[in-house]
Amino acid sequence: xxxxxxxxxxxxxxxxGLSAAKTLAEKGxxxxxxxxxxxxxxxxxxxEGGINASLNVMGEDDTVSGHFEDSMKGGCYLADPVMVKxxxxxxxxxxxEFEKLGVPFNRENGHMIQRNFGGQKKKxxxxxKSSTGKALTTALIDEVRKHEASGHVLxxxxxxxxxLLLKDGRCEGVQVFDIYEKKVMCMEGPVIMCCGGxxxxxxxxxxxxxxxTGSAAAELFIQGVEFADLEFIQYHPxxxxxxxxxxLVTEAARGEGGRLFYVKEDGSRCYWLEEKFGVRGNLMPxxxxxxxxxxxxxxxxxxxTALSDETWKKKxxxxxxxxxxxxxxxxxxxxxPVSPGIHYFMGGIRVDEGHRTNISGLYxxxxxxxxxxxxxxxGGNSLLGAVxxxxxxxxxxxxxxxxxxxxxxxxxxxxxxxxxxxxASEKEAEARxxxxxxxxxxxxxxxxxxxxxxxxxxxIISAEMSDEFEARYYLAEAMLLSALxxxxxxxxxxxxxxxxxxxxxxxxxxxxxxxxxxxISFEKITGQENx
Amino acid sequence: MxxxxxxxxxxxxxxxxxxxxxxxxxxxxxxxxxxxxMTLPVTWEHSCLQKKCGACAMVINKVPRLACDTCLAxxxxxxxxxxxxxxxxxxxxxxxxxxxxxxxxxxxxxxxANGADVSRGREMAFEASKCLQCGLCLEVCPNFHAEGKxxxxxxxxxxxxLISKMPDAQVKELRRSYKKAVYDGCGKSLACRDIxxxxxxxxxxxxxxxxxxxxKRRLRDEEE
Ligand SMILES: Cc1cc2nc3c(=O)[nH]c(=O)nc-3n(C[C@H](O)[C@H](O)[C@H](O)COP(=O)(O)OP(=O)(O)OC[C@H]3O[C@@H](n4cnc5c(N)ncnc54)[C@H](O)[C@@H]3O)c2cc1C
Ligand code: SF4
Ligand code: FES
Numbered sequence: 001x002x003x004x005x006x007x008x009x010x011x012x013x014x015x016x017g018l019s020a021a022k023t024l025a026e027k028g029x030x031x032x033x034x035x036x037x038x039x040x041x042x043x044x045x046x047x048e049g050g051i052n053a054s055l056n057v058m059g060e061d062d063t064v065s066g067h068f069e070d071s072m073k074g075g076c077y078l079a080d081p082v083m084v085k086x087x088x089x090x091x092x093x094x095x096x097e098f099e100k101l102g103v104p105f106n107r108e109n110g111h112m113i114q115r116n117f118g119g120q121k122k123k124x125x126x127x128x129k130s131s132t133g134k135a136l137t138t139a140l141i142d143e144v145r146k147h148e149a150s151g152h153v154l155x156x157x158x159x160x161x162x163x164l165l166l167k168d169g170r171c172e173g174v175q176v177f178d179i180y181e182k183k184v185m186c187m188e189g190p191v192i193m194c195c196g197g198x199x200x201x202x203x204x205x206x207x208x209x210x211x212x213t214g215s216a217a218a219e220l221f222i223q224g225v226e227f228a229d230l231e232f233i234q235y236h237p238x239x240x241x242x243x244x245x246x247x248l249v250t251e252a253a254r255g256e257g258g259r260l261f262y263v264k265e266d267g268s269r270c271y272w273l274e275e276k277f278g279v280r281g282n283l284m285p286x287x288x289x290x291x292x293x294x295x296x297x298x299x300x301x302x303x304x305t306a307l308s309d310e311t312w313k314k315k316x317x318x319x320x321x322x323x324x325x326x327x328x329x330x331x332x333x334x335x336x337p338v339s340p341g342i343h344y345f346m347g348g349i350r351v352d353e354g355h356r357t358n359i360s361g362l363y364x365x366x367x368x369x370x371x372x373x374x375x376x377x378x379g380g381n382s383l384l385g386a387v388x389x390x391x392x393x394x395x396x397x398x399x400x401x402x403x404x405x406x407x408x409x410x411x412x413x414x415x416x417x418x419x420x421x422x423x424a425s426e427k428e429a430e431a432r433x434x435x436x437x438x439x440x441x442x443x444x445x446x447x448x449x450x451x452x453x454x455x456x457x458x459x460i461i462s463a464e465m466s467d468e469f470e471a472r473y474y475l476a477e478a479m480l481l482s483a484l485x486x487x488x489x490x491x492x493x494x495x496x497x498x499x500x501x502x503x504x505x506x507x508x509x510x511x512x513x514x515x516x517x518x519x520i521s522f523e524k525i526t527g528q529e530n531x
Numbered sequence: 532m533x534x535x536x537x538x539x540x541x542x543x544x545x546x547x548x549x550x551x552x553x554x555x556x557x558x559x560x561x562x563x564x565x566x567x568x569m570t571l572p573v574t575w576e577h578s579c580l581q582k583k584c585g586a587c588a589m590v591i592n593k594v595p596r597l598a599c600d601t602c603l604a605x606x607x608x609x610x611x612x613x614x615x616x617x618x619x620x621x622x623x624x625x626x627x628x629x630x631x632x633x634x635x636x637x638x639x640x641x642x643x644a645n646g647a648d649v650s651r652g653r654e655m656a657f658e659a660s661k662c663l664q665c666g667l668c669l670e671v672c673p674n675f676h677a678e679g680k681x682x683x684x685x686x687x688x689x690x691x692x693l694i695s696k697m698p699d700a701q702v703k704e705l706r707r708s709y710k711k712a713v714y715d716g717c718g719k720s721l722a723c724r725d726i727x728x729x730x731x732x733x734x735x736x737x738x739x740x741x742x743x744x745x746x747k748r749r750l751r752d753e754e755e
Contacts, residue, residue: 037576038633040664041584102647102696104656128657134583138660138692146642158628180622182543209578211586243559243566244580244599321730326581424572 006405007032007154008397009174009187011161011216012194014042015133015383016366018140019390020192020397025147027398031154032187034176036211038157039141043196043209043367044386047133048319049252050115050125051098051387052380053091058114062122064088071381074119074285075346075374076491077506078229082527083353087372087381087388094387095126101139104128106315115315116255117379119285125380130250130319136383161216164191164223164362165414171361172408175416186416190361190404192393193220194386197345197367201437201476206342207239207248217368218471220349221478226358227511228370229347231483232492234377235443237289238302239341242326246341249302250319251379253331254282256311258304260289261335262296269303272296287376287492290340294443301335340443344382346373346492347482350510352526355393361404363397365389370508375491420466429460430469433476436460440480446496450484478511478518485509485520532557534603536564538573539614540624548621555603564591564613565599568625575625582728585663588670589625590614595670597728616670618677629666635682639708641689644701652695652750655739659695661729662688668723668733674716681716684723684733691740695750709744713737 008024010017013035021033035042056062067088072079095112099105105112105126117125128135147153158179165173165186173188193216199206200213221227237260238249254260259282261269273281273292282289293300312320312332323331349357349364351371357364365371366386373381422430440453457477465473486509488502489495507522533556541548555567565587568575576586580599587598591613592606603611619627647656668684669675675683690709697705717737724733742748 037578037584037586038629038664041576041578041586043579046579046581046583099649100643100646102643102656102692104653104660104695107653110650128660131657131661135657135660138662138689142642142689142692145637146644149637149640149642180628209584210580211578242581243561243563244569247581322581 005030006401007187007189008401009034009189009191010194011035011174011191012042012196012366012368013039013155013157014044014194014196014366014386015137015140016386016390017192017194018137018144019387020194020365020394021144021153022140022147023391023394024398025144025150025152028152029398029401030152032156032189033144033153034156034159034161034174036158036160036179039137041209041211042137043199043212044137044383045134046208047136047383048130048248048250049117049255050127050132050380051095051136051383052117052120052124052378053095053126053384054088054122054124055092055095055112055114055126057111058123060122062124064092066122067091067120067124070120071372071378072374074376074378075372076376076501078374078490078508078525079372080353080525080527084372086353086392087385090388091384094384098136098139101143103135103139115252116283118251118254118283118289119378125252125255127252127315129314130252130316133383136387159185161195161219162419163219163417164359165416166223166359167414169359171359172414175419177419184416184419188408190363190397190401192397193349193362193364193368194366194390195368198348199342201434201472201479202342203434204244205246205438207236207246208343214475215468215472217348218475219468221475221511222471222513224359224513225362226350227348227478228350228508229375229482230479230511231441231486231509232346232375233342233441234286234344234346234492235290235340236286236343237293237340238338239343240327240336240338241341247322247326248341248343249323249336249338251286252316253302253304253319256315257307258282258302260300260302260338262298262300285376285378286343290443291494293340299337300339302338303335304331305333305335307332344377346370346375346377347509350508354396355389356396363393365393375493420468422468423466426466426469429462430472432460433457433473437476437479441483444494444496445483447484450480454480454484474513474518478513478520481518481520482509482511485522532560532562532604533609534567534606535610536567536571537610537612538571538624539612540573541621543623544620560604562603563599564601564603564611567603568598573625574623583663585665585728588616588665588667590616590670595667595726597665597667600728616666618669618675619666629664631677632666632669632685633664635686635712636689639682639686639690639712640704641693643693643696643698644704645698647693647696648698649696651697655695655736655750656692658731658736659688659692661731663729665728667726667728671722671726673720673722674718679716680711682712684727687713687737687740688731691736694740694743697743697750706744709740714741714745
């Protein structure tokens, strides 16, 4: 019986993967939900501040078009407007659906409340204290469990992606490694990648998880999957280094009234963002504030001491606990020193409006895909993008699966090949590569710094690289090349030598791995083409 | 700071465990057991490094804890013993298979059959949502055994999430699941009370869940 079932494979079980699985199962289709760890461990659980939707519950006349405009502007008009329109239109029903799944969003006087977030003119961010990601993921895990029980979702949650099974330019399936059984498995069927951001290219330097190593993305890249906008890396302006990673001080801290300042020579405080940008200075988009901090070149602090007891108790109790625990500072009483840290990857697998990649039978959603966020993601838009994107990818895959499975029937599947993971002797080169990337892709870059990084990178290549290291090397190179070729400043990509934003670069940066070289090109944003 | 990590290793499921010592030296006063493990050729599970994902649960100096939440400087002595959790099968070194804990939630049908009651039990739902499924509470529980019916607090918390927003249509089924997997097996030793790394107030959640699921009291709706 079981053999006759055709499965769609989802790689990654954070919010994007869960959302895709739920969508497919609800359509009566069958899913293999593959991830290196169970969903409870995914980065989606770490999200704090909230999820955006123009629910218009705060008496501010918020509208979907307001959400759309803020997102487009925040992304410096590099996102596909048709996609952002779909995202913002779906947002209210997505949040309401999560409410029905039992997510304890903060409420007052019998209705949901929303908070301010950076780059948005209205209070539009729905939240569950400052553990929104955990509450959303827990709810979606429970919902998907229902489909596991009915047999529609098959969990493979100690399985690492190795590579796609490609044949004649089409994705025939996926090769994964079972970490527990130490064996390779090949699974036929379309594939939806939901494997999260590229944190692992910058270990110890990001706010995210160690599980998103970037190796899946790297392997896709050398298998011919196109990537877009790799130069756009979000530095979050309020992070703190702790052992092994960077701790995020959620944007909600500023949304609820936190203020950024530095200490002048005479010992007085300068709230320089407010001086420069006015009352909403502390809530400028992240790219703007991180750049300002980098230019300032001094220690910046976030002052949350004016937040009311009520706010600490009802809206940010978990944030306070976390800061006390890790930094030994009570943010209710003292300012907290912060600096920019890598937080999100706007770039990733290039997808179209249906979340198709350039390879037929392969889709992508969530943080691993380049969608919705343009040159800078607004806080609260990525949980939304993961859930919505997972759903759209699943809908497209479902529509196309009938034809897919029909043609697969008389087509013998591609066979697996051995795959070598990074060897112990490559660890040093890995570490060097990371240092090179950090230098080349700092908050502000220029031709010289990027070229120096590229030159240094080229010295670490060797003939005996493992498959995994080789793939990571080429992805790293593509990130640097993308940053080099975009000779303008836009959003999170600040070029000291090209400070202006130029109309000719209102295009997406596409990185392709050819037979022996990586090619970067600039291509039209699809939705803009169509009007 | 210098510590000797004594780690109980095992090459695979079927092989014999053995102790191996590693010297770890660092200038980072806040270094945790996780920071040290990152540098060693030992298999273990990690993800968030900030006690938010439950991956790195293990037994450190005989106490079940999260490696990323165990500061080396806080541990007395020069030597630290690190062992895998004991109530789950070991896959390799410190990596264990917590499948049984998670599968139990499927047996107990932990999901909303027809949606939650939106207006009810927000604080309780929030508290219950925090469960990391790390398994530390099961490790210290005298009544939990992998093959038994009792699911421990790792089953109580997810069930409490449903109970907090108990839709009328699901009351009967939920009460049955709760009684079987939590109430009947819990000896109230509360050994788990201080262990939960998510900071769930286990006792409070238990009292509230018992009230609703066993004593059939309607949960007081919070003033919103
Ligand atoms: C500290 C923090 C706070 C945040 N706060 C917010 C917020 O308030 N609002 C907001 O909108 N966004 C926030 N974000 C961003 C948001 O959490 C993520 O962008 C989003 O959750 C991504 O979801 P995802 O499903 O794409 O990926 P993830 O949740 O990262 O899931 C990736 C999945 O892929 C699996 N995987 C990875 N590699 C492999 C492989 N090689 N093989 C198999 N499986 C693999 C993982 O196991 C995991 O299951 C925050 C991020 C961080 C780090
Ligand atoms: S209740 Fe606490 S200790 Fe038990 S599994 Fe959940 S988070 Fe871990
Ligand atoms: S790594 Fe997530 S809890 Fe320790």
